[in-house]
Amino acid sequence: MKIKSKIWIETNDRILISEGRVQLLKLIEETGSLNKAAKVMNLSYQKAWKLVDTSNKAAKSPLIETQVGGNKGGGTVLTPYGKSLIDSFEAINVACWEFLDEQLKKHSL
């Protein structure tokens, strides 16, 4: 018997951050590239791009900064706000898991 959850944060009915987007953003941080991050996640580049684009548009300030062209072709890096958003989301998510586990114990099913 396990209780599971998915949480996400919306601003004006658009998804700002979610578990999958956090994973994607963290891979961008690691690899410096949206293209590489998408490949690691077995996600099409187009899908990955759409995800970060909608999150970026939902945010009050950008989560990522992209550079097109250059010696390595370009790349994508997280903004400080992007990093802090990841941290906050993950903290809330972990807290939620713990809370739900406690709740499940209280109710004998």
Add this chain to the structure above:
Amino acid sequence: MKIKSKIWIETNDRILISEGRVQLLKLIEETGSLNKAAKVMNLSYQKAWKLVDTSNKAAKSPLIETQVGGNKGGGTVLTPYGKSLIDSFEAINVACWEFLDEQLKKHSL
């Protein structure tokens, strides 16, 4: 800025109860019929049947009891266990919403 969630309970990797299934079960309780409940939810009968069937199989004891044939054609009613499961799930769900709202306030995003 809104935080949203979907929670569900699994037993051996099968979904026992979720928000949608609670809604379906409550409509079964109201109407006495899986068929009518599905129609209210704008859900195909087959989809609705599959949902309650998998939940039933995931449960240690049945959530519903069905009668096929009879003057009214048959029907479906909830077991006491089914009713208690609904109550527990809804209580946990509401508590989760409140918890997440508090969490969101703590983190300034």
Add this chain to the structure above:
DNA sequence: TTGCGTTATACTTTTACAAATATAACGAAA
């Protein structure tokens, strides 16, 4: 100045899932 790997975008194809369709069995009541 040429090449490379990236971002960005449009368009087509595939696929997974839900809906729709069809059909049989059931059993109390009229």
Add this chain to the structure above:
DNA sequence: TTTCGTTATATTTGTAAAAGTATAACGCAA
């Protein structure tokens, strides 16, 4: 015994989301 609305199940159709394909622009380094 006939009728009715239901449960139960299989099969086909439709659809929305994801994947795949294609292509252009970019700009640093060699």
